[in-house]
Amino acid sequence: MKSVSYAGLSFQTADEVADALLRLATALGVKEKAETVEIPIVEEGGALNIVQLVVGPASQFISRHVDSPYADPESGEVVERLDQRTRLLELPRAAAVSASEYDRFDIDQPS
Known part of the structure; x- marks a missing residue:
């Protein structure tokens, strides 16, 4: 068991x-995002409970x-x-490209 x-x-x-x-906190920090998570905890006396955290x-x-x-x-x-939320943060994201930016990647045009 760990104390956090x-x-x-x-x-x-x-x-x-x-x-x-x-791991999730690290990934959120890199992406400059925040999320709310719920995790199970053990209270004094052994009772189980849930804690909600804002992680960012x-x-x-x-x-x-x-x-x-x-x-x-x-x-x-x-x-x-x-871990799934962490993996989703680590995936590359598509981005819109303007026509002028797209033209510089045209392989048919000389560099």
């Missing part, structure tokens, strides 16, 4: 969730391993969803 600190608060979640959250370019997370007597929250779907 964010905005002055800390929460515990599965290692895989914490790692996926940090200014997000500053600290994650560290902690020993916990409680079971990790179910994380498979959450990790897949976070």
Whole structure:
């Protein structure tokens, strides 16, 4: 289990969730975007809960391993969803090109 600190608060979640959250935060920072995410956490006493976070370019997370007597929250779907969002941010995007820009790529014209 990992303890994640964010905005002055800390929460515990599965290692895989914490790692996926940090990967998403990194990708969002590069793209200068923000998103809201929900992740499962384990509260003091072992109760399961959900935390909502706004993750973006200014997000500053600290994650560290902690020993916990409680079971990790179910994380498979959450990790897949976070990783999918990260992959989508890393894909190249098509961009509009003006006619004058397009002409410079015409292979039939001499350089």
